[in-house]
Amino acid sequence: MIDMPDTATGEVVSDEITLRYDYSLGEVAGKFMQGLREKKILATRCSKSGLTYLPPRAYCERSFEPCDGWVEAGTGGVIECSSIVVRGYEGKRKAPMAIAFVRLDGIDTAIANYVDGVDLADFDEAMRRIAPGNRVRVEFIASPEGRITDFSFVLES
Amino acid sequence: MSQAVAVLGTYQSEFRTQDPHHTFVEQAQIAAAGAYRDAGMTPEDVDAVVISLAPTFFMGVADADRWALDHIFGAGKPVFRVHTGGATGGSAVHAANTLVRSGLARSVLIVGAERIAETPDAQKVLNIIFDAFYERDLPLSTNTMVALRATTYMQRFGYDQEDLARVVVRARRNAMNNPYAHLKGEVTIADVLSSRMIAWPLKLFDICPRSSGSAAMIVGNMEMAKRFATRPAFVNGAGARTDTYWLGDRMGPFAESDIIEYQLIAEAARACFAQGGITDPLKQIQVAEIYDPYSINSAFTLEQAGFCSRGMALRLEREGYWDCDGGAVAVNPSGGTLCTNPIAISGLVRCIDAANQIMGKAGAMQIAGVRNALATASGGSAQFYTCTLFGADPYHA
16 A cells, blocks of 8 residues: 545646537528518418417427418517526626517517617616516617627617 | 336435535446445346436536446446436436336436536526527526516516515525535525626525535335335326427417416426326425525426415415425425526435435435425426426325
């Protein structure tokens, strides 16, 4: 037997893993992103179930039939749920930021995005303004590039 | 006819933010050996192993089940890795239950370990579970997803942040009886309310810690129970349901399953209770170990599982309904996931804590006269739900 030195605790081996991806959009998301470049929010519709989906789907998961039509979503909608994100995330917008899931007019499901133009100095007051049930409208950036951040929601005045 | 399934041994480590004394596989080994010791069994007595392993980005070794095989005495046996996000531990117990119930295995080891704090980028890992095209550019994570749902739940039923805080006070107090719990102690409603806002309405104290540790359970058929256990718990129900990836499909008037109140739970609980002969959970179940990584979670779980009606759980919380002393059902005597969350094995720990209550092995957490105990788990973007019912006697429907 040899004398073993005390276990060195707290010692670590450090590593940093960088992975790069190019996600293929496919036809459905590709058409949606093209719509954004034209300042339109495009949804798919299934004539069998009668449901209209955002984000758009290739297949209707209720009728098990392909979605067979595209419609343009309304520019206004109702907040289904909302929050103010106070602890921020690297690579996202600077906190605090308001986000919401909104059901746009003519659409049966909700889609998420930032809510802009709300004073976030007082969280409770800001939450009252973006409370579920309140209405918002879609606002596009000046030069959309085909990414979900091309638009955000603003309160309907 | 299906086999009765008994819990023969359990193990859980102490949980803390980091475990600098062991590697991931050493933690898993400690748990496996601990469960074998508890059951008085050796690896030869077990026919298969289920590894409870969620996203491996946290600990940084891809699909570390392979790394752990020798350490958990799995080589030479059929081994299954189970992964349903936060519900992983619940699903792992269900997989083992199925193997024994069907007669394919005499007994099965369920084992796992977790070290979320191995990376400072845990929130980034939780962001990339969301859709790359439509959602990932937003600050979506489990924290913000639950915050969004909590906003609507609280508005729907007229609750405020103080109602959420009361849950945290109970959880941390219960955890003082749990030698394995990560967070514990007397905190006040004011302490919770003054903790740092993370995503409205959730503050730091409304949110579980990132925990490191390990756990294991051995289940077996009646023949193994007679050989190795004097007072086993029986797995009398295992109900699981799964839902769409799309959060926005589960909101509003056209939703099939409302995500705000997490209606998926009702389906999973119904299936579980039907197997175990539970018709009135409040009267028949004495302990509920609920997967509650956020202060809001136990509320809609208790409602959907039928312990109270919609929107009532936080009102009943004010009256001590869910307390260990004098409550209608003891909710999370362990302190629950709010006090300890090693994601990959949290669902397994809920099952261990529930089974130990049946076996009279819960130590200072023990509730008197437990005949039925429920353990739940939830995972993905609220997509996976498992309910597991443990009983003092095998139940045959």
